[in-house]
Amino acid sequence: MKRLINLVVNGESHEVAVSPEQTLLEVLREELGLTGTKKGCNQGECGACTVLVDGKPVSSCLVLAVSVNGKSVSTIEGLSQDGRLHPLQEAFVKYGAIQCGFCTPGMLLAAKYLLENRPKPSEQEIKEAINGNICRCTGYVKIVEAISAVAQGAAL
């Protein structure tokens, strides 16, 4: 049986009919067409599907859509504002933190949460914040550099 839920995604309210076992990841990708959130494993082990629910990072492949009824969800599609990239996006681009790009949306949201809660994180804290996000391409060096640059307010 499908149930009608309300999701506020990137500030926009959506009514969606979902089945009880549908995950937030599926609803975002399949029902709302927000394919920026990636499915890397569907088992909560790679972080590619990271989104923010009420400001906190979650693996959307592990979250049932019905459980986020009424909550606010931020996905990668909402990170840039009025066509302007978020400083984290700019830094990821500039520092070469993006290769295949499949881990990027999840990484960016994990980093956004970090900087909103700890504007001046240490390198260790940056690593902890993205430890659940696997990247197979970059070796993480430039991802950490990019996040540090934003934290330190480097001119991009």
Place this chain on the structure above:
Amino acid sequence: MRLRDCKEVLEMSEFNIIGKRVPQKDAVEKSTGAAQYVTDLKLPGMLYGKILRSPYPHASILCIDTTRAKRLPGVKSVITFSDTPQIKFGPLVDDWYILAKDKVRFIGEEVAAVAAVDEDTAREAIELIRVEYEELPAVFTPGEAIQPGAPIINPEYPNNVVSHFKVERGDVEQAFREADLVIGDEFYANQVYQAYMESMACIAQSDGRGHLTLWLPSQVPSKTRMSYAKALGIQPRDIRVIRPHVGGGFGAKMEYDADLICALLATNTGRPVKIVNTRMEDFEAGNPRVPMSFDLRLAFKKDGTLLAKDLKALAGNGGRTVYGPAIMSTACYRIDSLYRIPNLRADGRLVYTNTVPTACFRGFGNAQATFALESLLDMAAHELGIEPAELRIKNSFNNGDTSPHGWFISTSGLADTIEQATQAAGWNDKKRNKTTRRGIGLACTNHVSGNRGFYRPFDGSSAILRVGESGQAVLIQGEAEIGQGQNTVYAMLAAEAAGLRYEDVTVAQVDTLIGPFGLGSFASRGTVLGGQAVIAAGKDAKRKLLAEASSMFNIPVEKLDIREGVVCRLPEQTKMATVAEVASHYMFRQGGCPLTGEGVYVPDTVVPDPVTKIGNISPVYCFATHIAEVEVDTETGQVKVLNYFASHDVGKILNPVGLEGQVEGGVVQGLGWALMEDMVTVNGKVQNPTFLDYRIPGVRDIGKIHVSFVETNDPKGPYGAKGIGEPALNPVTAAVANAIYDAVGVRIKSLPITPEKILAALEHTCML
């Protein structure tokens, strides 16, 4: 962006864009989530496919009953072997059918498939298919599979040996007799999984008249058409491949059976069909690395001169052949172009086993062999009392050398990379002032940039650069960006060669209906072969732009130049026009046809002779030296990589950001292999098919990585450049093994180097 004036652009250095830190062309769309991968695409009316895979490693199929699956509402097609073209095919050996004929040879082999209105229905239908199997005796390791009386997997190969490679140069026996030191040991490079973040995926659509369109995250979009056409009993022209963004490949994303299943389901239903592997399917039925064991002996003179190498290799093919034969032969002899060794012998066998088919993974066999050779060299250095870096410099190939297999090494930066890496690492100091449980280890590598033997009809590349009326340019080529930054380098090369601004060049996604036949991403060939073609296309476009400008202004061509989108008059350095003005003049004079530069590059490489194996397979050769600095916890056996130094002969630095990214990524992949990754397989079943149980490096698993480059300006490379993808990974495992030995005196000869192996080895030493 403003156009610069002529004085400025002409007086810039030799290059306007080459050598600059340029972000990836498509990084912005990847950062916003706008970049579309095959897994993101949805076509109207699209169905979802699922594959029923064998639960047995070796079994006869007695019967398949699909009636219940077919009756399930929402199911549009159910197929088994009898619904397929029943043609044998395969990239190297014809031992594939699209769906299993009368037996299965590995857990995960494709037995039947379903297309349904959604994934849940497809999954449910798969569960309703009944297959009766009769289990057959199975064999799981190459060592067992070559024993007399072992179960036979493919009756056409009665001893399970898929391929046998032999090569011999000089007089190996005599060299071993006359040597001052003979050293030998056994090494094992295990099976690991590429773990690209986007699992294998395909969308297929048929137009109902026999033409197929496939959306594939493919490393070899043009080449797949050839093997797929054969499998489907159609012509290559009936297959169009479109390659959207690709979420990593590392060698795995070449021919893949699910693509063909998808094609058949789409043909049967007349609707687009999408198949995406679950992560578990991808682990169990992907294309992991060819596992290899080596028996390696080396002969030296007292002074460290290498006299001979004798290698025996035994490699696991899995239940059907992907690229194993080429990978095994590569392991046998590619490394012979690293050091001057006059007497060489290799004897390699690739063997069927009832396990997942194995294939390409960054390094292509050379990575496996490098682990063995570079470990044994370190052991030899100790025996000889020669410094390990010295020993390597002493034997390294130099500019202009030809290896015993006929490989012409126009430039070798090997010795320079040893210098650079040891300097960066403070090697001598750290060797002299050893700290307990800390160690430092060095390993070198060589690699190709292109492999003339891989695809017999040709090697080379071509590109088309179309300059439109606003000066915007589109580069059309058939090579395959899979996330490594290739398109960025191509746009840089095109802009440099044509005199355009980098930001005016767009690189088109690969579409085989439109672009040239590109061989794709393998053998670290993209930068060199594709790059040369792009430069040629850029030059051709520039020549046409100059000719047009010459007639527009009535100035001889020699008195004009184009840089960064402006046409300048020489020697006055005055601006005559923009590229946009010249290109639109051309276009409107030509009935709307845009100015188009065409570029072709055919390397002067040689397909190795099938008997002698002699032939120069690559236009340029890459070299590198890696140094790992580790700390070993002798209580737990845990290894921490504190510092890692990688120095690469890249010929010429085209884009430092891209190069560093390739090396950092390759090093971390290599560290995963060295220390943690292993596909644990018991009775043909992968025991750890999830990221929780198959751990790959996370951000906290790595120390500091220091990357540096040597420029040898190879005359055959694009502006002097060489490839980078695979050499970035090749030497990592040996560098780590050598560092561990330096730290605690134990020599681990089988990968991965787990804490258990270290502890077990430590028990036998008096270090504790």
